[in-house]
Structure formats: structure tokens, C-alpha cells
Amino acid sequence: RGPERVTIVEVGPRDGLQNEATPIATATKLELIARLRAAGLPVIEATAFVSPKWVPQMADHAELLATLMRDADAAAPRYPVLVPNLKGLDAALAAGAREIAVFTAASESFCRKNINCSIQESLERFAPVIERARAAGVAVRGYVSCVVGCPYEGAIAPQAVARVAKALWELGCREISLGDTIGVGTPDTIERMLAAVAAEVPMDRLAGHFHDTYGMAVANVVAAWQMGVATFDASVGGLGGCPYAPGAAGNVATEALVYLFERMGVATGVALEPLVDTAWWISAQLGRTPNSRVALALARK
Ligand code: HMG
Numbered sequence: 001r002g003p004e005r006v007t008i009v010e011v012g013p014r015d016g017l018q019n020e021a022t023p024i025a026t027a028t029k030l031e032l033i034a035r036l037r038a039a040g041l042p043v044i045e046a047t048a049f050v051s052p053k054w055v056p057q058m059a060d061h062a063e064l065l066a067t068l069m070r071d072a073d074a075a076a077p078r079y080p081v082l083v084p085n086l087k088g089l090d091a092a093l094a095a096g097a098r099e100i101a102v103f104t105a106a107s108e109s110f111c112r113k114n115i116n117c118s119i120q121e122s123l124e125r126f127a128p129v130i131e132r133a134r135a136a137g138v139a140v141r142g143y144v145s146c147v148v149g150c151p152y153e154g155a156i157a158p159q160a161v162a163r164v165a166k167a168l169w170e171l172g173c174r175e176i177s178l179g180d181t182i183g184v185g186t187p188d189t190i191e192r193m194l195a196a197v198a199a200e201v202p203m204d205r206l207a208g209h210f211h212d213t214y215g216m217a218v219a220n221v222v223a224a225w226q227m228g229v230a231t232f233d234a235s236v237g238g239l240g241g242c243p244y245a246p247g248a249a250g251n252v253a254t255e256a257l258v259y260l261f262e263r264m265g266v267a268t269g270v271a272l273e274p275l276v277d278t279a280w281w282i283s284a285q286l287g288r289t290p291n292s293r294v295a296l297a298l299a300r301k
């Protein structure tokens with residue numbers, strides 16, 4: 001059995017929406033975040049301070065975060081944001097960010113497509129970002145993408161993931177999120193990857209970030225939890241996909257993880273009913289039904 005309490009990091013407003021082709025109003029994103037907050041999500045990744053030429057959907061990052069931080073009281077969730085470089089850090093800090101996440105990959109080809117540099121260059125780029133963020137009292141998470149497979153290179157060796165995770169850890173990231181970007185992991189490959197990474201970074205500082213392309217994400221979450229991982233990223237309604245990972249589906253649905261853990265007696269602090277309502281609400285905004293069995297099963301008749 002794994003940890004008795006887990007932290008769910010809601011990434012719907014960022015990972016979930018970044019790939020949507022039609023513009024989504026900032027007010028809709030803010031309402032989504034307010035609903036997620038009301039459901040009890042303790043951490044909500046709000047947006048990405050990336051280039052609007054690369055990801056147009058996140059172009060309203062400054063306005064969105066500034067509004068959120070203005071209304072953030074003591075009971076507010078944490079609102080981390082993605083930051084790829086110093087330009088992004090400056091803009092995030094100006095908007096009031098208290099937490100950021102840098103992101104690279106275990107695959108050279110994906111790294112190049114996603115952030116236009118090599119893995120080594122990304123680490124060199126992050127060093128001053130992390131240093132300045134920490135000097136400002138801002139917590140830093142590090143993402144590693146393609147921890148099992150890459151859309152361009154195929155299978156990725158666990159040691160390659162461990163190397164990048166270790167480098168981010170040594171640069172000062174205090175949590176490392178392991179992204180199965182294209183959802184090709186199965187419990188055995190996730191376990192081998194985690195064993196390699198946990199030799200470099202403490203297990204309780206790791207997070208699982210599993211996309212659900214093949215419907216394996218819940219199984220992978222259970223496998224990682226049994227090994228001691230206590231933080232999982234998820235997206236309400238199973239929204240999402242990465243613009244630089246063609247064919248990849250959304251993250252594991254938040255309501256699936258809340259259902260899973262609460263039924264197993266593992267505390268999440270998140271209320272399922274308002275979460276399912278939110279999955280239906282945001283899916284309706286996007287003109288579809290939620291991409292999750294739990295949301296379908298618990299739909300209000
Ligand atoms: P580049 O073109 O190499 O950078 O992009 P550049 O420094 O040459 O700048 C190009 C232009 O972008 C310039 O504007 C810059 O000012 C501007 P111009 O002079 O042409 O008008 N620019 C920026 N604007 C706003 N904010 C910034 C910024 N930086 C430069 N921070 C760059 C390099 C990293 C910027 C670009 O590749 C980029 O933004 N990539 C982001 C890609 C992205 O967001 N991907 C999705 C998130 S990652 C993900 O989904 C995976 C994850 O979920 C985990 C998993 O599932 O595996 C986290």
C-alpha cells in the first residue's frame with residue numbers, strides 16, 4: 001500500500017486548455033479555476049508564461065495570473081505557472097507568481113520541438129531562472145517529458161530520465177514531475193523508470209504526470225502510488241494534450257483520481273461531486289462531453 005494521503009495537482013487550466021484550437025475567454029478560464037478551487041483542489045496550475053507564437057491559447061497569462069493573485073486569500077490554492085526562460089520568469093513575477101515550473105524532456109527530439117533547444121541548453125537556460133525564482137522566495141517544480149516514450153524517438157531509457165531528473169533536482173527544483181507525455185506507459189515501464197529516478201531524487205519529491213492516450217493512466221498512477229509517489233497531476237474532465245506531441249490525449253481525469261483514492265481510503269481533500277459538475281461544465285464550454293468514465297457514471301440525471 002502507498003501513502004495514506006495524496007496531493008492532486010490540477011493541470012486542466014494549463015495542460016488541459018493549451019491545445020484547444022478555438023480561443024477560450026480569460027473569464028471562462030477564471031471561472032474554471034474558481035470551480036476547481038471550490039471543489040478543494042490544493043494546487044491548480046493556472047497558465048504558462050510561454051511565447052504566444054508557440055502556444056496562442058496561453059497568451060492571456062499575465063492578465064489571468066494577476067487577477068487570480070489579486071483575489072488569493074490565505075485559503076487560496078497554490079497557483080504554479082509554467083516558465084521556459086528568464087523572459088517568462090520576469091512576466092510571471094510581475095503578475096504575482098509564487099510558484100513556477102520549468103520544463104524539459106528526457107528525449108532530445110521532443111525537447112527541440114517543444115522548447116527549441118537541446119536538453120543541455122534547457123538546463124543551462126533554467127539555471128538562472130531557478131536561481132532568481134528561489135531568491136524571490138518562489139518555489140520551483142521541474143518537469144521531465146517523455147519519461148517512457150517519445151513521439152519522435154520511441155522508447156526512452158529509464159537512465160535518461162534519471163539523468164535529467166537529477167540535473168533539475170541539483171539545480172534547485174523541489175519537486176520533479178515525471179511526464180508520460182504520450183501515455184505509452186504501462187505499470188511495468190513506469191515502475192522501472194521510477195526505480196531509476198528514485199535512486200537520484202527522493203520518492204516523496206516526485207510527481208506522476210500521466211496522459212491517458214491508451215487508457216493506462218489510472219493503472220500507472222496506482223503503480224507509482226504503490227512505490228511511494230504521493231503527488232499526481234490530473235486534468236478535470238480528462239482535458240488536454242500537448243501541441244508538440246501529436247496524437248497524445250489529455251491527462252488522467254482529476255475525477256478519476258479522486259474516485260480511485262477516496263474509494264481506497266486514501267485522502268485527497270477534494271470533493272467529487274462539484275468536481276464532476278465542473279468536468280461537465282467545462283466540457284460543455286468546449287462543446288463536448290467529459291473524457292472520463294467517472295464523470296459519465298456520475299452525471300446528474
Ligand atoms: P524561441 O523561438 O527559440 O525563443 O522559443 P526566442 O527567445 O528566439 O524568442 C522568440 C519569440 O518569442 C520572441 O518574440 C520572444 O520575445 C518571444 P519576437 O521577437 O519574435 O516577437 N518569447 C516569449 N514571449 C512570451 N513569453 C516568453 C517568451 N520567450 C520568448 N517566455 C520558447 C523558445 C521556449 C520561448 C518557445 O519554444 C516556447 O514558448 N515553447 C513553449 C512550448 C509549450 O508551452 N509547450 C507546452 C507545455 S509543455 C507540456 O505540455 C508537457 C508537460 O505537460 C509535461 C508532459 O506532459 O510531458 C509539462
Ligand code: MG
Nearest residue numbers: 015179181242
Ligand atoms: Mg502534460
